[in-house]
Amino acid sequence: MTDVLAELRALRAGDLPTHGGRTLAYVYDSGLAGLDELAGEAHALASSANALDPTAFPSLLKLENDLVAAAARLLGGGAGTVTSGGTESCLLAVLAARGDAPEPNMVLPSTAHAAFHKAAHLFGVRPVVVPADPRTFRADAGAMAAAIDESTVLVVASAPSYAHGVLDPVAEIAATAAARGVRMHVDACIGGWVLPYFRRLGRDVPEFGFAVDGVTSVSVDLHKYAYCPKGVSVLLHRDAGLRRGHYFASARWPGYTMLNTTLQSTRSGGPLAAAWAVLRKIGDEGYLRLAEETLTAVTRIRDGVEGIDGLRVLGEPDSTLLALAAATDEFDLFTVADEMRERGWYVQPQFAHESSPVNLHLTVTAANRGSEDEFLADLAASVAAARAAGPVRVDPDVAAFVAALDPDTLTAEQFAGLLTAAGLTGGGAPPARMAEINTLLAAAPPALRERLLLEFLGALYRP
């Protein structure tokens, strides 16, 4: 037994650190001592119980109702469902809105999370993508209103968007959606558990929950700024009738009548119990303090970045997320990301999209409080190193070749060859320095980049 755990620990040691604020994407760290242990024990107590049947496991029913009630208190009410994460919450919001519409579409700002494109793909809802404001990166409420037609089943806004951390004009968008009788989803997956506390701390945060007329559903992830172990999000609807569309029943087989509230059927009680314990342990005052630490950290990092020659912050971020762009073409941000990695920090490269240039994403959490100066010093040193290295040079012929490839006509073998040429082979760990690969990927049109990375994923997932 101990050997198995030792092996697991050794494997985990090769991962990015999930604590200490050094990984500024994917993970959320409260920095609170003992929280992991509590969550782990709570998870173990319920992980074998199955939320598939709440009458057989009434404890899980209570845990879920408590989690939904806590989310509803923060976001202004509603009937809810606990899901496995932000993507599932967004998927279910789209599914519930789709109903039986013959050729449904949904109006999305171009900054909406990719989860909505996944929903479009899965559920046959056409995405009508409306460019965000090219300077502020906020959704353009007027253009979104103009894009609504008689087949529109849902309009989406973010609070805030992942890529730039800005709040969309929720009230304006909701007003037009309501006037047209269309549902409106607010994706507060990443902001829903921290922005209400920012407001209590005196920040000017516009309402984005059910206090806004016309908002019909809101998603908030507990595995983000509620600092719960992964696998928990809440989807709230203004009333239970709106939720009905993502419930599913089937009595058309000889087994139990399958009754599901989410995409899953068997559903572990583990994440529910862990989240319930974490919420109880941290409590409302605890979340207020964590939000205060996060606000201090993100403000200091933002101010510090503005003092680093060659970097700028995109837009006017409202929350805990920053997107750092290069203010000059004398160096490459992909190299900065590599240099940061060598200094023990993970910052997430984001490719250019519409008016948004290549940038580095930072998800700042409470655990970043106290090490802002160290982060900024390493960032400045990384920029200096990237400047010294000069921009990444990819052979122009190779870049042109890649840019001209048509993903629809390439075979799996040709892709395998390309991946090998790009250094993206399946076996072993990915290369430590990614700047050249990222530069090549950046040169590829989105459809080709999607296909290349999917082939790479397929190569990774081979025992």
Ligand SMILES: Cc1ncc(COP(=O)(O)O)c(C=O)c1O
């Ligand atoms: C705004 C927003 N929506 C949806 C998601 C998807 O959440 P998940 O990764 O939990 O599926 C995220 C993740 O960062 C997000 O920031």
